[in-house]
Amino acid sequence: MNETVIKTNKLTKRFGDFVAVDEISFEVHKGEIFGFLGANGAGKTTAMRMLCGLSIPTSGEATVAGYDVFTQPEKIKENIGYMSQKFSLYEDLTVLENIQFYGGIYGLSDKEIKEKSDELTHKLGLHKEAKKLVRSLPLGWKQKLSFLVSIVHTPKIVFLDEPTGGVDPYMRREFWDLIYEGADKGITIFVTTHYLDEAEYCNRVTIMVDGKIEALDSPAGLRKKFGVATIDEVFYKLAREAKRSAD
Amino acid sequence: MDAITLNNITKTYNKGTVLAVDDVSFSVKKGEIFGLIGPDGAGKSSIFRMLTTLLLPDKGSATVGGFDIVKDYKTIRGILGYMPGRFSLYQDLTVEENLNFFATVFNTTIEENYELVKDIYVQIEPFKDRRAGKLSGGMKQKLALCCALIHKPEVLFLDEPTTGVDVVSRKEFWEMLKRLKQQGITILVSTSYMDEATLCDRIGLIINGRVLSIASPDDTIKAYPEKLYAVKSPNMFKLLNNLRSFEQTINCYTFGEYLHLSLKCSEEEVKKYLQEKEHDDFEFKTTSPTVEDCFIRLLKEQNERNGNKNE
Numbered sequence: 289m290n291e292t293v294i295k296t297n298k299l300t301k302r303f304g305d306f307v308a309v310d311e312i313s314f315e316v317h318k319g320e321i322f323g324f325l326g327a328n329g330a331g332k333t334t335a336m337r338m339l340c341g342l343s344i345p346t347s348g349e350a351t352v353a354g355y356d357v358f359t360q361p362e363k364i365k366e367n368i369g370y371m372s373q374k375f376s377l378y379e380d381l382t383v384l385e386n387i388q389f390y391g392g393i394y395g396l397s398d399k400e401i402k403e404k405s406d407e408l409t410h411k412l413g414l415h416k417e418a419k420k421l422v423r424s425l426p427l428g429w430k431q432k433l434s435f436l437v438s439i440v441h442t443p444k445i446v447f448l449d450e451p452t453g454g455v456d457p458y459m460r461r462e463f464w465d466l467i468y469e470g471a472d473k474g475i476t477i478f479v480t481t482h483y484l485d486e487a488e489y490c491n492r493v494t495i496m497v498d499g500k501i502e503a504l505d506s507p508a509g510l511r512k513k514f515g516v517a518t519i520d521e522v523f524y525k526l527a528r529e530a531k532r533s534a535d
Numbered sequence: 536m537d538a539i540t541l542n543n544i545t546k547t548y549n550k551g552t553v554l555a556v557d558d559v560s561f562s563v564k565k566g567e568i569f570g571l572i573g574p575d576g577a578g579k580s581s582i583f584r585m586l587t588t589l590l591l592p593d594k595g596s597a598t599v600g601g602f603d604i605v606k607d608y609k610t611i612r613g614i615l616g617y618m619p620g621r622f623s624l625y626q627d628l629t630v631e632e633n634l635n636f637f638a639t640v641f642n643t644t645i646e647e648n649y650e651l652v653k654d655i656y657v658q659i660e661p662f663k664d665r666r667a668g669k670l671s672g673g674m675k676q677k678l679a680l681c682c683a684l685i686h687k688p689e690v691l692f693l694d695e696p697t698t699g700v701d702v703v704s705r706k707e708f709w710e711m712l713k714r715l716k717q718q719g720i721t722i723l724v725s726t727s728y729m730d731e732a733t734l735c736d737r738i739g740l741i742i743n744g745r746v747l748s749i750a751s752p753d754d755t756i757k758a759y760p761e762k763l764y765a766v767k768s769p770n771m772f773k774l775l776n777n778l779r780s781f782e783q784t785i786n787c788y789t790f791g792e793y794l795h796l797s798l799k800c801s802e803e804e805v806k807k808y809l810q811e812k813e814h815d816d817f818e819f820k821t822t823s824p825t826v827e828d829c830f831i832r833l834l835k836e837q838n839e840r841n842g843n844k845n846e
Binding site: 326327328329373426427428450453454455456457458459461464468471472482483484485488489507508518519520523524527528530 | 789834
């Protein structure tokens with residue numbers, strides 16, 4: 289059960305003199321929902337990009353889905369899904385075309401793509417909108433579609449970088465219903481968010497401050513350790529001590 | 536006098552086929568912080584764009600600072616500050632150049648109104664020679680606020696100013712808004728963070744282009760009609776699925792470490808049901824609703840109504 293799917297040891301990334309990620313070490317287990325929190329500029333996106341094989345670390349070690357981030361980044365990419373903060377779907381393609389495109393990229397057969405297209409559009413109640421441009425969808429729908437597209441190839445792990453930013457409370461919950469379902473199927477979820485109520489939905493949470501991991505535990509464990517009632521307060525205590533300004 | 540008034544404002548797009556704002560009327564008092572809370576596509580940004588004289592309404596009238604948004608648009612542009620949902624400063628200009636530019640456009644100088652932006656500007660001053668495009672989310676937002684304030688506006692329009700911003704910066708941002716309010720500036724703000732909604736003097740919940748409720752956060756919460764419970768068990772996913780398929784459940788959704796639940800039946804009945812479903816050590820208690828609960832309830836009601844209409 290406790291199979292490890294992500295393992296890092298003193299993973300570090302420098303940009304010139306600037307240490308964006310500073311010797312982080314942690315493990316993530318299969319099927320876990322792992323929350324990755326931190327203030328703007330704490331180093332979350334940089335860490336995530338290294339784990340996705342998009343950025344070569346300066347030093348340290350890390351394996352993702354059993355592959356080494358230094359030597360096997362292409363293998364990693366085949367075995368993960370990634371939903372980036374800025375870009376995930378092609379706005380000028382329709383809902384169906386996006387599913388076809390990503391299915392194709394991840395090497396699904398035409399038959400599988402057809403099945404997935406039906407499955408996803410029905411699941412989201414988007415069958416009426418299937419031939420509309422993604423641009424015309426409200427943000428919450430886009431994000432849900434984008435998540436399902438990022439796991440279209442049933443990856444071992446999916447990385448979600450602020451998937452619910454700007455999404456209203458109702459839609460955010462629908463989004464999390466999808467995350468729960470994915471985790472239930474054994475997909476490991478690695479997620480960043482600024483909505484701290486969402487941290488409570490994770491099995492374990494890390495809080496990054498100035499490139500370092502300052503806390504790592506279950507939400508209940510963190511609340512207990514810091515003697516506070518909410519993750520909000522834990523975060524506030526830690527993030528306020530950050531020396532690095534959010535730039 | 537009301538700083539902002541809307542009378543039966545309606546806005547459609549695509550030759551009348553898309554109804555964005557549907558017969559909306561409300562007013563904002565001078566010096567008030569008024570929050571517009573609603574899902575994506577509810578019409579919030581359309582309202583902002585009409586009030587800031589960037590869009591014409593199809594029907595209805597509106598005033599800002601006592602001036603008509605259609606007839607007196609030039610006057611209004613001089614007295615309003617606007618922070619659009621998308622970062623709209625010049626990415627290739629530095630922090631200082633951006634601020635200077637906006638001051639100049641409004642026929643003023645940074646020095647003249649420095650007092651107003653000082654608290655905010657000192658935080659980004661160390662980066663004044665950095666290009667705006669190279670700033671982090673929190674810094675961009677502070678710069679955008681400075682630029683919206685530099686001509687000392689009477690009314691400030693902030694369209695989701697804190698999206699993507701961490702909790703520490705968001706708290707600081709709201710402290711700044713309170714200080715601006717004390718100086719008599721009226722603020723209309725939209726947000727998807729419900730904790731921020733409670734910091735407004737009054738909030739309007741807007742869904743599908745219609746304003747469904749306008750009240751102070753306290754009164755919004757008091758109007759919640761059902762008893763609300765918080766439930767927790769070691770297997771939350773199973774608990775959520777079980778409670779959702781329970782016939783007597785009105786609504787059940789995640790809420791931090793608990794699920795929030797409203798019921799058509801008694802507490803005892805649902806507890807019995809949970810025991811049947813083998814949730815042995817679950818925790819069950821009553822809880823007070825928040826603005827978020829009110830919002831979810833309204834939205835669900837609205838979605839169900841629309842769902843029925845489509846069938």
